[in-house]
Amino acid sequence: MSGSDEIPGVLRRHAPRAPAIALVLDSPHSGEAYPDDFDHAPPRAIVRQAEDTHVARLWRHAPAVGATLVEALFPRAYVDANRSLADIDPELLDGPWPEPLVPSRKTAQGIGLVWRLARDGSPMYARRLRAEEVRARIDRCWRPYHAALDATLDAIHRAHGAAWHIDCHSMPAVGDARSDDPGRERADFVLGDRDGTTCAPSFTEFVARTVRAMGYSVAINDPYKGVELVRRHGRPAEGRHSLQVEIKRTLYMDEATLQPNAGYTRLEHDLGRLVEALAAFVSDVAIR
Numbered sequence: 028m029s030g031s032d033e034i035p036g037v038l039r040r041h042a043p044r045a046p047a048i049a050l051v052l053d054s055p056h057s058g059e060a061y062p063d064d065f066d067h068a069p070p071r072a073i074v075r076q077a078e079d080t081h082v083a084r085l086w087r088h089a090p091a092v093g094a095t096l097v098e099a100l101f102p103r104a105y106v107d108a109n110r111s112l113a114d115i116d117p118e119l120l121d122g123p124w125p126e127p128l129v130p131s132r133k134t135a136q137g138i139g140l141v142w143r144l145a146r147d148g149s150p151m152y153a154r155r156l157r158a159e160e161v162r163a164r165i166d167r168c169w170r171p172y173h174a175a176l177d178a179t180l181d182a183i184h185r186a187h188g189a190a191w192h193i194d195c196h197s198m199p200a201v202g203d204a205r206s207d208d209p210g211r212e213r214a215d216f217v218l219g220d221r222d223g224t225t226c227a228p229s230f231t232e233f234v235a236r237t238v239r240a241m242g243y244s245v246a247i248n249d250p251y252k253g254v255e256l257v258r259r260h261g262r263p264a265e266g267r268h269s270l271q272v273e274i275k276r277t278l279y280m281d282e283a284t285l286q287p288n289a290g291y292t293r294l295e296h297d298l299g300r301l302v303e304a305l306a307a308f309v310s311d312v313a314i315r
C-alpha cells in the first residue's frame with residue numbers, strides 16, 4: 028500500500044499531509060462496517076457497545092502534522108485486531124481449531140480474538156461458529172490490518188531510525204462486571220506501556236504530562252496495560268516505541284447511543300494539540 032489507501036470494509040490508511048515524521052497512530056476498534064456474515068444474536072445496538080466509536084475521527088488531525096493514521100473499518104467484536112491469533116475460545120467453535128491455542132484472560136472474560144459475549148454479558152452467537160468462518164475473518168480483516176500497520180511502522184523505522192506508535196482506544200467510564208476494575212470510575216486517559224516495557228519511559232511521561240496540562244486526569248497501566256498491538260510493536264531497544272492510549276468515552280459521547288456529546292469538539296481539538304506536541308517530541312528525540 029502507498030499513499031492514502033483503503034481496503035473497503037477492512038482498513039483505511041491516512042497518509043501524512045505534511046513531511047512525514049516518525050509517528051504512527053492506529054485505531055483498531057473504531058470500525059463500524061458490519062459484515063453481512065457476522066450473524067450476532069444480540070441487537071446491533073448492544074453489539075456496538077464493543078466499539079471504540081469515533082476514535083479514528085477524534086485523532087483526524089494527526090496526518091496534518093506528518094503522522095500516519097491506520098484505521099480499522101471492521102467491527103472489533105467481529106474479529107479483534109488487538110488480540111493474538113492464538114487467543115481463541117474453543118467454546119465458540121463447533122469443532123477443533125487446527126493450530127495450538129493459548130487463550131488469554133481476555134478469552135476467559137469472553138472478549139478474545141472473536142468475542143463470545145457482548146458487553147452486556149449476553150452470548151454473541153446463538154450457535155457455534157465453524158472454524159472456516161473464524162479463519163475467513165482472520166484472513167479478510169486481521170491479517171491485512173496487521174500487514175498495513177507492520178509495513179507502515181517498518182518504513183518509518185527505516186527512514187527515521189525510530190518509530191513512535193500510539194495505539195488509540197476508548198474505554199467505558201466505569202469498569203463493568205467482567206473488567207479488572209468493576210464499578211470503578213476511570214481516569215480521563217489511561218496510558219498503557221505494559222509496565223514500562225513497550226516504549227521509552229520518556230514517551231509515556233511526555234504524553235501524561237501534556238494531557239495533564241490540558242486539565243485531564245491520567246492513570247498509567249491501571250486498569251489497562253496494553254495488549255497485542257503494543258506488545259507486537261513495542262521494542263524500545265530497537266527504537267520502536269509503542270504506547271496504548273485509552274480515552275474515557277463519556278468525555279466525548281453518550282455511551283448508550285454512541286452519539287457525540289458536548290465534549291466531543293474540545294477533545295478533538297485537544298488531541299490535535301497533543302499530536303502537534305508529539306510531532307515536536309519525536310523530532311527532538313530524533314536529532315539528539
Ligand SMILES: [Zn+2]
Pocket residue numbers: 056079195196197
Ligand atoms: Zn479499544
